[in-house]
Amino acid sequence: MAILVDENTKILIQGITGSFGGRHAQLSLDYGTQLVAGVTPGKGGQKFADTVPIFDTVGQAVQETGATVSTIFVPPPFAADAILEAVDAGVELVVAITEGIPVMDMMRVRAGMAGSGARLIGPNCPGIVTPGTGENSHGGCRIGIAPGYIHKRGKVGVVSRSGTLTYEAVYQLTSLGLGQSTCVGIGGDPINGTSHLDIMKMFNEDPETEAIIMIGEIGGTAEEEAAEWAKENCKKPIAGFIAGATAPPGRRMGHAGAIVSGGKGTAEAKIAAMRDAGIEVADNPSDMGAALVRAMG
Amino acid sequence: MNIHEYQAKELFEKFGVATPKGKVADTAEEAKTAAAELGDEIVVKAQVHAGGRGKGTFKNGFQGGVHLVKDANEAADIASKMLGQTLVTHQTGEEGKLVSKVMVADGVDIEKEYYLAILMDRESRSPVIVASTEGGVNIEDVAENTPEKIFNEEIHPLLGLQPYEIRNLSAGLGFSGDTAKQFGKLLKSLYNLFISCDCSMVEVNPLVTTPDGQVLALDAKFDFDDNALYRHPEIAELHDPTEEDPREVEAAKFDLNYIGLDGNIACLVNGAGLAMATMDIIKQSGGEPANFLDVGGGATQEQVRNAFKIILSDPNVKGILVNIFGGIMDCDVIAKGIVAACGEVDLNIPLVVRLEGNNVEAGKATLASSDVNLIAADTLADAAQKAVAAITV
Numbered sequence: 169m170a171i172l173v174d175e176n177t178k179i180l181i182q183g184i185t186g187s188f189g190g191r192h193a194q195l196s197l198d199y200g201t202q203l204v205a206g207v208t209p210g211k212g213g214q215k216f217a218d219t220v221p222i223f224d225t226v227g228q229a230v231q232e233t234g235a236t237v238s239t240i241f242v243p244p245p246f247a248a249d250a251i252l253e254a255v256d257a258g259v260e261l262v263v264a265i266t267e268g269i270p271v272m273d274m275m276r277v278r279a280g281m282a283g284s285g286a287r288l289i290g291p292n293c294p295g296i297v298t299p300g301t302g303e304n305s306h307g308g309c310r311i312g313i314a315p316g317y318i319h320k321r322g323k324v325g326v327v328s329r330s331g332t333l334t335y336e337a338v339y340q341l342t343s344l345g346l347g348q349s350t351c352v353g354i355g356g357d358p359i360n361g362t363s364h365l366d367i368m369k370m371f372n373e374d375p376e377t378e379a380i381i382m383i384g385e386i387g388g389t390a391e392e393e394a395a396e397w398a399k400e401n402c403k404k405p406i407a408g409f410i411a412g413a414t415a416p417p418g419r420r421m422g423h424a425g426a427i428v429s430g431g432k433g434t435a436e437a438k439i440a441a442m443r444d445a446g447i448e449v450a451d452n453p454s455d456m457g458a459a460l461v462r463a464m465g
Numbered sequence: 466m467n468i469h470e471y472q473a474k475e476l477f478e479k480f481g482v483a484t485p486k487g488k489v490a491d492t493a494e495e496a497k498t499a500a501a502e503l504g505d506e507i508v509v510k511a512q513v514h515a516g517g518r519g520k521g522t523f524k525n526g527f528q529g530g531v532h533l534v535k536d537a538n539e540a541a542d543i544a545s546k547m548l549g550q551t552l553v554t555h556q557t558g559e560e561g562k563l564v565s566k567v568m569v570a571d572g573v574d575i576e577k578e579y580y581l582a583i584l585m586d587r588e589s590r591s592p593v594i595v596a597s598t599e600g601g602v603n604i605e606d607v608a609e610n611t612p613e614k615i616f617n618e619e620i621h622p623l624l625g626l627q628p629y630e631i632r633n634l635s636a637g638l639g640f641s642g643d644t645a646k647q648f649g650k651l652l653k654s655l656y657n658l659f660i661s662c663d664c665s666m667v668e669v670n671p672l673v674t675t676p677d678g679q680v681l682a683l684d685a686k687f688d689f690d691d692n693a694l695y696r697h698p699e700i701a702e703l704h705d706p707t708e709e710d711p712r713e714v715e716a717a718k719f720d721l722n723y724i725g726l727d728g729n730i731a732c733l734v735n736g737a738g739l740a741m742a743t744m745d746i747i748k749q750s751g752g753e754p755a756n757f758l759d760v761g762g763g764a765t766q767e768q769v770r771n772a773f774k775i776i777l778s779d780p781n782v783k784g785i786l787v788n789i790f791g792g793i794m795d796c797d798v799i800a801k802g803i804v805a806a807c808g809e810v811d812l813n814i815p816l817v818v819r820l821e822g823n824n825v826e827a828g829k830a831t832l833a834s835s836d837v838n839l840i841a842a843d844t845l846a847d848a849a850q851k852a853v854a855a856i857t858v
Contacts, residue, residue: 188763195793244692270693271585272663278590279622294792313762315792315823330738331762335792336845339821356737358587385738388587411741414726414748415757422722422737422759424692425587430605435745452749453742454846 170298170350171325171370171377172261172289173237173309177298180205180235180259182226182242182250184216189241192265192313193220199316200300200307205229207238226257239295239311240264247291248273255286263311264290264361271424274359281361288361292423294331294353305347314338314351322347324460325371327364328383329356329423333411333453337381340457349377356385356423364394372402379405379464381456382447386412387426387433392441399445407460409450410438466689468703469512471568473685480658483651484682487570496544499569500537506572507534509543511552513562514708521554523547524561530554533572540569563707573681578671579638580604581652581682583659585666585690592620592659594652596634600671626656640680647680655682662700663693712756712775719771721760728753729783730852731776733769735760735794743788743845750849752856755782763794769802770809777810784815784856786848789822796820796828804835815840815855819848 173179179196183189184206193216196203205223206216212224223229226238238254240247240262247266254262269291281288289296295312299305299319310316318335320342328334334353341348352367354360364382371377380402384391391410398406413435415421417428428434442449448463450456468476471489478484488499489512500507511518511530518530527546534540544567553561578600586593597615599607608615616637618630631652635645651672659667666688673683694701706714716723722737726744730752734740737759744754756779760772776782789799803818819842820828832839840855842848 192793245695268692270663270696271665271690272660272693275585275590275592275622313793318792318822328738330736332734332736332790332792333738333742335790335822336739336742339790358585359590383738385741409742411738411745413745414754415741415744416726419724419757421724421741421757424690426737426741452746452846452849453739454746454844 171367171374172350172352173296173298173311175298175300175308176202177237177309178202178204178233178235179237179239179309179311180207180226180229180233181239182207182254183240184208184220184222185211186241186243190216192241195316196310199310200302201310204233204235226253226259230257230259235259237261237263237311240266240291242266244268244270248277251277251288252280255281255284260286262286262288262361263293263295264288265293265295265312267292269357271357271359274357278359278361289352290355290360292357293355294334296350296352298350299348312353314353318342319351320347322349323376323378324348325374325377325380326351326383327367327371327380328353329385329425330383330411333383336453337383337456341381341460344457344461346457346460349374356425358388358425363390365390365397368394368398368402372404377404379460381460382406382408383456384408384410384438385423385426386410386415386421386428386435389432391438395441395445395447398447405463405465407448407450407456407463408442409453409456409459410435410442411453466691466694466704467514467708468687469514469566469705470510470684471512471566472703473687474568474570476658476662477682477685480661481654482658482682483647483680485571485573487568489566489568490544491566493541493545493548496567496569497537497541500534500540503569503571505535507540508532508570508572509534509540509547510568510570511547511564512566512568513552513557513564515554515556515562517554517556518552521552524551524553530564544569573673573683574675576674576676578673580607580670581655581672582666582668582670583656583664586619589619591622594618594620594630594634594656596638598638600673604670620656625660626653643678644674644680651680651682662697663690664688665690712778716775719768721758721768721772721775723775724757725779726754726756727781728755729781729856730786731755731758731779731782731784732786732788733758733760733772733776734788735762735764735790739788739790743786746845746849747786747852750853752849752853755779762792764799764802766798766802766805769799770806773806773810782814784852785817786852787816787818788845788848789820791820791822791825791828793823795823796825797831800828800831804831804837807837812837815852817842817848817852817855819843819845
């Protein structure tokens with residue numbers, strides 16, 4: 169099982185001919201992911217890596233290949249349009265890797281997607297990995313930019329707003345011999361497609377997932393909402409970590425969404441809400457894997 | 466990104482948001498000319514981004530960054546005492562801010578002060594308009610003490626501001642007749658400005674009514690979405706680098722995400738979340754982080770080199786912690802960047818390096834075989850402890 173995607177999921181990449189998109193498309197192919205199509209307007213008919221057909225529109229790509237997930241590597245000025253194109257073409261899931269999309273574009277995209285049935289992950293996120301069963305987790309579904317080899321197929325669900333902090337957690341888990349069901353980076357922007365809470369609910373329902381790591385950071389109240397839900401509803405052990413306890417108020421710490429303002433979004437409030445929900449909160453980022461072991465008893 | 470008050474006034478004029486007449490001046494002579502076109506009550510205001518200007522003190526001893534004057538000569542006199550001087554307010558810190566421009570504007574008779582703001586709200590994923598009958602004071606205090614005096618309207622992202630929403634807010638503020646009409650016109654213009662310029666916040670505090678029946682935006686604070694500046698070159702031009710930490714300005718040139726802090730352990734990290742977590746663990750280990758620095762997911766040797774230079778330009782820095790999780794990024798590239806940087810800058814403070822991830826063995830070998838004097842660490846916790854220990858010896 170796993171959530172959102174598995175080794176049979178057919179994905180396409182919008183922006184496959186760009187240097188960043190192309191590099192990660194190749195890494196996904198090397199990982200054994202079912203990358204079946206690329207989309208770059210004006211380059212339809214060409215092939216990526218001599219094997220993956222490129223189309224002018226997402227509609228054509230979906231029709232020809234049956235892809236159900238699109239990954240967005242399109243530059244910020246064109247990313248909102250690319251997401252809406254994917255939704256209109258009928259994909260089930262859009263994963264937006266692009267960093268630096270204007271907030272108003274995301275506001276309109278979210279409003280425009282209402283009722284479509286498609287789910288958006290990101291933007292400004294590392295993507296999704298459902299590890300495979302081969303060596304170095306080969307054969308899984310790698311969408312986005314995460315390093316595939318640090319993963320291991322297993323039973324821990326990982327959800328996070330940050331890229332490298334996710335890798336850090338995954339690496340610790342794998343080093344401890346704990347594999348992952350699915351790892352989801354939801355992104356560091358103020359308006360994103362999928363929240364911690366949405367992913368926690370999926371992990372809770374997923375029979376393969378037996379424990380969860382939730383990694384958050386300062387800004388907004390998404391972690392508090394997830395913790396509040398988990399307190400009453402989550403049947404599985406959870407460990408957590410919040411970055412940004414030392415961040416000064418009013419300053420954006422790299423991610424557009426990581427800002428403490430008007431007394432809201434502090435690390436203290438988030439950690440308190442998580443502890444109140446019975447979540448084992450790691451004292452520091454080196455302790456994330458060990459915290460999960462403690463949570464699992 | 467923030468802008469100056471005079472720039473805000475120019476934006477208001479462009480979008481038809483009613484505001485008192487005024488002009489910006491670089492010299493006392495210009496201030497005199499500008500004042501001559503105004504009435505017999507004129508306000509002269511020092512232009513710096515910090516708040517608390519009225520109660521501030523200039524380093525030359527002159528009191529107050531905001532003055533009310535009666536004529537053009539007096540305006541010129543006050544301007545000459547502000548221009549080229551450094552203003553210290555409760556928001557500038559001891560070093561203060563150099564005043565290179567003043568704004569000369571019509572003084573306004575105030576009947577009552579209100580508060581009006583539009584902000585991009587992440588929870589509702591829409592613009593929210595906030596209005597209050599309590600203006601000229603800190604809105605967070607109003608929210609805390611008298612929340613019933615604050616009125617909110619959530620605006621639909623695709624439909625935009627509707628007339629009934631304006632009526633709701635107008636009623637909340639107690640406006641009727643011509644005042645309500647003027648308020649509606651002002652709010653519509655302000656909303657149009659907010660959307661057209663990709664603002665993340667515009668705050669009018671105070672919004673005022675005058676005895677002769679006008680509704681005016683007296684002061685404004687803007688915050689623009691940095692990610693959208695590419696499509697607003699005219700707003701990007703309003704950026705005043707002298708208002709920012711010079712190290713942050715320098716870092717931006719190399720696509721480095723740097724924020725200066727007060728501590729003594731500098732850190733260099735890839736990824737914003739991991740960078741924040743690294744600051745946290747330094748603090749937890751008994752040290753104080755000197756900065757936030759995210760070199761990004763695909764840092765080049767050149768970027769690492771410049772990052773080192775910026776870190777070392779901070780005289781408070783007594784030690785450096787490099788924490789890299791090379792996911793896709795090759796640890797050896799980072800290691801070579803560190804060696805190159807240390808060769809160029811005269812490094813005489815402890816350097817703790819923790820490398821993990823892709824091609825880490827080659828990276829560690831590069832560091833070990835170089836003549837860079839560094840302390841290697843295995844985990845982030847280990848790195849933080851070693852960095853703190855190294856500077857306390």
